[in-house]
Amino acid sequence: MKTGQWLMAGAIATILLAPGCKPKGAQSALSGDAASKVYVAPGQYDEFYNIVSGGFNGQISVVGLPSGRVLKIVPVFSVHPENGWGFSEESKPMLNTSHGFIPWDDLHHIAISTTNAEHDGRWAFANANNTPRIAKIDLTTFKTTEIIEIPNSGGNHSSPFITENTEYIVAGTRFSLPTGDNVDVPIATYKENFKGTISFISVDQEHGNMDIAFQLDAPPFNFDLARAGKKKSHGWFFFSTYNTEMAHTLLEVNASQKDKDFIMAVNWKKAEEYIKAGKGKKIKSPYVHNVWDEDTHTAISTVREDILSLDPRELKDIVYFIPCPKSPHGTDTDPTGEYIIGSGKLAAIIPVFSFTKMLKAIEDKNFEGNIDGMPVLNYEAVLHGEVLKPGLGPLHTEFDGKGNAYTSMFVSSEIVKWNIETLEVLDRVPTFYSVGHLMIPGGPTGKPHGKYMVAYNKITKDRYLPTGPELAHSAQLFDISGDKMQLLLDFPTIGEPHYAEAFPAALIKDKQVKFYKMEKNNHPRALKGINDARVERDGNKVHVYMTSIRSNFRPDNIEGVRVGDEVYFHVTNLEQDWDVPHGFAIKGANTAELLIMPGETATLKWVPDRVGIFPFYCTDFCSALHQEMQGYLRVSPKGSNNPITFSTGVAE
Numbered sequence: 001m002k003t004g005q006w007l008m009a010g011a012i013a014t015i016l017l018a019p020g021c022k023p024k025g026a027q028s029a030l031s032g033d034a035a036s037k038v039y040v041a042p043g044q045y046d047e048f049y050n051i052v053s054g055g056f057n058g059q060i061s062v063v064g065l066p067s068g069r070v071l072k073i074v075p076v077f078s079v080h081p082e083n084g085w086g087f088s089e090e091s092k093p094m095l096n097t098s099h100g101f102i103p104w105d106d107l108h109h110i111a112i113s114t115t116n117a118e119h120d121g122r123w124a125f126a127n128a129n130n131t132p133r134i135a136k137i138d139l140t141t142f143k144t145t146e147i148i149e150i151p152n153s154g155g156n157h158s159s160p161f162i163t164e165n166t167e168y169i170v171a172g173t174r175f176s177l178p179t180g181d182n183v184d185v186p187i188a189t190y191k192e193n194f195k196g197t198i199s200f201i202s203v204d205q206e207h208g209n210m211d212i213a214f215q216l217d218a219p220p221f222n223f224d225l226a227r228a229g230k231k232k233s234h235g236w237f238f239f240s241t242y243n244t245e246m247a248h249t250l251l252e253v254n255a256s257q258k259d260k261d262f263i264m265a266v267n268w269k270k271a272e273e274y275i276k277a278g279k280g281k282k283i284k285s286p287y288v289h290n291v292w293d294e295d296t297h298t299a300i301s302t303v304r305e306d307i308l309s310l311d312p313r314e315l316k317d318i319v320y321f322i323p324c325p326k327s328p329h330g331t332d333t334d335p336t337g338e339y340i341i342g343s344g345k346l347a348a349i350i351p352v353f354s355f356t357k358m359l360k361a362i363e364d365k366n367f368e369g370n371i372d373g374m375p376v377l378n379y380e381a382v383l384h385g386e387v388l389k390p391g392l393g394p395l396h397t398e399f400d401g402k403g404n405a406y407t408s409m410f411v412s413s414e415i416v417k418w419n420i421e422t423l424e425v426l427d428r429v430p431t432f433y434s435v436g437h438l439m440i441p442g443g444p445t446g447k448p449h450g451k452y453m454v455a456y457n458k459i460t461k462d463r464y465l466p467t468g469p470e471l472a473h474s475a476q477l478f479d480i481s482g483d484k485m486q487l488l489l490d491f492p493t494i495g496e497p498h499y500a501e502a503f504p505a506a507l508i509k510d511k512q513v514k515f516y517k518m519e520k521n522n523h524p525r526a527l528k529g530i531n532d533a534r535v536e537r538d539g540n541k542v543h544v545y546m547t548s549i550r551s552n553f554r555p556d557n558i559e560g561v562r563v564g565d566e567v568y569f570h571v572t573n574l575e576q577d578w579d580v581p582h583g584f585a586i587k588g589a590n591t592a593e594l595l596i597m598p599g600e601t602a603t604l605k606w607v608p609d610r611v612g613i614f615p616f617y618c619t620d621f622c623s624a625l626h627q628e629m630q631g632y633l634r635v636s637p638k639g640s641n642n643p644i645t646f647s648t649g650v651a652e
């Protein structure tokens with residue numbers, strides 16, 4: 001109780017000290033003041049960048065908080081006709097996988113890079129759930145600059161969670177699978193032939209390049225979510241598991257049999273020791289790694305052949321299991337790194353585990369069993385305590401850095417605030433409806449920024465004007481600066497958000513790239529000025545070297561192209577000014593437009609299917625003479641002898 005009172009006093013002090021906040025007595029008056037708390041006046045900036053997953057749209061959206069305004073959609077795993085992502089020749093390799101080019105994925109979670117357990121604003125990472133991959137987005141350009149495929153995985157859901165200095169991003173497989181040479185097996189041999197895998201992807205601290213450092217074998221459970229330890233628990237990683245029944249049919253029933261599943265604790269520093277000592281074995285597992293080169297404005301895709309596999313059944317002390325009621329979804333570690341929270345979807349309580357107690361139980365060998373020789377720790381020995389009667393269907397927990405935790409309750413559609421030390425429920429608010437993830441700026445880090453919380457709800461029902469059978473997904477913004485959570489704003493979201501992270505705008509606002517420097521443009525087909533504009537034939541390939549600058553394309557009249565030629569428009573945007581992209585589109589192209597940033601070169605491939613005159617034009621209203629930014633391309637029959645000619649508009 002003492003601690004609780006002390007914390008409450010702390011919260012009041014914060015309110016009194018915060019500029020513009022009214023004292024506690026004015027709480028009810030404040031609740032009528034929600035509009036002014038989210039109002040960002042014209043010309044003013046939002047306080048936080050919120051990087052939000054798009055779920056089944058395979059993109060992320062960048063949202064300002066507290067306004068809820070959408071600032072940008074960044075394509076990651078899905079093609080994006082709006083800017084040519086996945087359609088330009090340069091970006092296509094980013095979507096390469098061992099299955100070939102894949103134009104879509106399901107993106108669930110965001111991880112922002114951290115240093116010393118605090119957001120550093122260098123990169124955002126995101127997972128592809130369906131064809132397992134992890135992407136890295138550069139937060140100075142808001143562009144996806146790297147995608148690495150995860151072999152031996154299916155349903156890459158417990159990903160891309162991150163260690164406190166961005167040493168590793170993890171990827172745990174939701175669906176266990178047979179791996180290696182023996183993959184054509186009856187599904188009924190699940191228990192013998194299937195396994196789970198946990199991949200640790202290392203991040204090069206200078207350039208951020210990702211690499212699969214090692215893959216841990218795991219029992220054929222479903223790995224759902226994860227969190228790294230931090231501060232005192234740095235060096236450990238925690239993964240929630242369900243279907244520890246190891247069922248392979250009708251999981252709805254068969255995977256809900258046991259009262260407890262597990263949080264799998266992984267000592268990755270121990271794994272590193274084994275690797276240093278030469279342990280583990282290379283396993284043939286081809287996967288694809290795609291990197292965007294900012295100087296050539298081109299992605300390069302390479303195939304890698306094997307991964308380093310560690311078997312924790314042989315390599316002792318890497319893996320321990322913490323029993324956790326019941327079918328846990330989220331597992332989260334608090335800002336101090338001491339507490340590990342399991343959110344059992346079917347549990348009536350929220351268990352809070354103590355890292356200190358976990359270490360003690362390991363030391364005392366306080367085990368209640370083992371899985372293939374890997375110890376199962378004694379539940380009571382590791383438990384800090386249980387939050388009683390929290391609500392129904394706990395999914396995810398975030399933290400405010402003031403000793404409080406906030407857990408989303410999917411079934412009872414509410415958020416429950418509780419004290420991590422005392423486990424006392426302090427407040428609850430309804431959400432509309434069926435809340436999934438919560439997001440507090442900095443919430444998963446060692447230093448939450450607090451102030452706001454966003455609930456990403458799974459069901460919208462009657463919150464917005466109806467739009468046919470599918471309704472906009474819904475986020476709700478809460479003020480969490482006081483003792484009571486206060487609903488401030490509803491706003492629709494793009495795609496289906498799962499997780500999101502937010503950080504103060506000041507962290508990256510002034511680091512934004514405004515344009516690409518022409519002198520650094522090393523694209524092999526870049527033009528350095530309008531005089532280089534030309535068209536060249538090479539067999540049945542026609543290369544159009546084109547410039548765009550307000551308000552013309554050079555060349556603008558092109559002849560001598562034949563039906564069935566492969567025409568490549570290499571368009572260099574010569575602008576050296578912020579916010580002046582030019583677009584490029586040509587009639588009949590069955591791809592998309594290009595949206596070329598200032599100083600960038602991008603290529604559109606087009607195979608004309610008929611004889612005629614094809615106009616092309618700039619799609620982005622770039623100047624008063626934007627509508628004049630156009631050209632014609634003449635296509636003659638196959639076999640025609642018309643020579644290549646072009647006009648650059650200079651001589652005439």
Ligand code: RUQ
Pocket residue numbers: 108109157225329395396435436437498499
């Ligand atoms: S999930 S609603 Cu794909 Cu993170 Cu929990």
Ligand code: CUA
Pocket residue numbers: 548550551581582583618619620621622623626627629
């Ligand atoms: Cu360039 Cu419109």
